[in-house]
Amino acid sequence: MGLSSTGIGSGLQVEDIVSKLVALERQPIAKLQSVALSMQTKLSIFSQVKSMMSTLSDAAAKLSKNSTWGGMVATSSNSAAVSVSVIGAASATSFGIGVQQLARAQSAASASLGAPGASVGGGSLSIQLGTWTGTDTASPQFTEGAAGAVPVQIDAGDSLATIASKINGAKAGVTATVLRDANGERLLVRSDSTGASSGFRIRVTEDGAAPGLSNLAFDPQGAPGAGMAAxxxxxxxxxxxxxxxxxxxxxxxxxxDTIPGLSFTASQITTAPVEVAVGSDTETLKKNIQDFVNAYNGLNDLLGASTKYDSASKTAGALQGDGTTVALQNTLRSMIASTAEGTGAFQRLADIGIDIKTGGKLEVSADKLDAALKNPEALKALFATNVGSGSQANGLAVKMKALADQMLLPEGLLDNKASALGASIKRNKSDQDRVDERASIMEKRLRAQYTALDAKMASLSGLGAYVGQQVSQWNRTNN
Incomplete structure (x- = not known):
């Protein structure tokens, strides 16, 4: 607001009068702002409820799936020698595994073939994958694999590094590497895969004008003791x-593929069998149950804090008396306290060590839950029984997930509540704007009125002064 001289002509405390009148006109805004703050708090709480309900839905979904309860875990008495993992539908079992031999690739090396960059000779290589048998005898035999031999053309001036590059570029199932030592360079060739069928044979056709390539041959059957076979x-x-x-x-x-649903990896040769056991994955089940309890407790605590009355501070929760919140709280607690139908070993959460404490909070007895986990089928029946949508015979997790999903539907209960609060907040803002607008109009009108009053009072004051002067002059003349 700019400087104002209103009141000078009249002598009234116009600024004080106008400010107080405008403040009185704006007074309803304070109440509207308080109501808006309360609605914003409620909207924030409902957003938290929705988020926690989603977490509870996810936790319940895990416990409602058959695959959760069918999870198995495998353990090894010597994982450094034999590690084991579950890769499919496995059954509870145990067995001993002994390792007599580890898989390996074939490798061979040439003799030293001269200084770096020296020519080896020209011609062609024929690289064939297959299986060597009788390798512990003087006459090993080679059986060709299904893939045909791969030719590699070598020029007379090619260095050993160039030859290695050409072999690798041919994608023949082997990898060539040049090794330098005190005597010069030599070629190392290794099959790309392990297993007996990944053996290789290298036959050489030399260029008569540039001999020497036969040093890279490997054929213990056809040319024993020659080339790399030496x-x-x-x-x-x-x-x-x-x-x-x-x-x-x-x-x-x-x-x-040895044991259905299982994979084991040998890392060391063993002198005694490694004991492997396969059983129910109780640790994961325990975690899933604890996650469900935590998700429920988080939502229960939020609803409880939002609806309670604190007699000490004489303050009420932001949602105390809210029908939607109270109904949701009662529904959740009723569902948690319900008894399962049927003849399973576990009929209620207390049977597996999950007790309902004051305020509806759940508390887990680890020892009792561990004992219950030894009967996973009965646990599954308590949580995951599903005989049809809406059936009271469904397991706790199935019913809880159905409730949570219903709450979270687009235009469902929580969305509708949030939308209603949002609309109320918007209307409240409009009400505040209208009050503010009325106060601004009133202030403008008052200032116009007092400005006119000032001008009139200034005019009257001037006339009074003139009349006074005339009277004084007349008196002096008569005297």
């Missing part, structure tokens, strides 16, 4: 193990 050889082999004394093999150290 050096130390590591033949490819399968992993070999026994399960309860029955021999099994795998091209890798991981056995995935």
């Amino acid at each position: 050096n130390a050889i590591q033949y490819a082999q399968n992993a070999q193990a026994t399960v309860n004394g029955i021999a099994v093999e795998s091209a890798t150290n991981t056995f995935t």
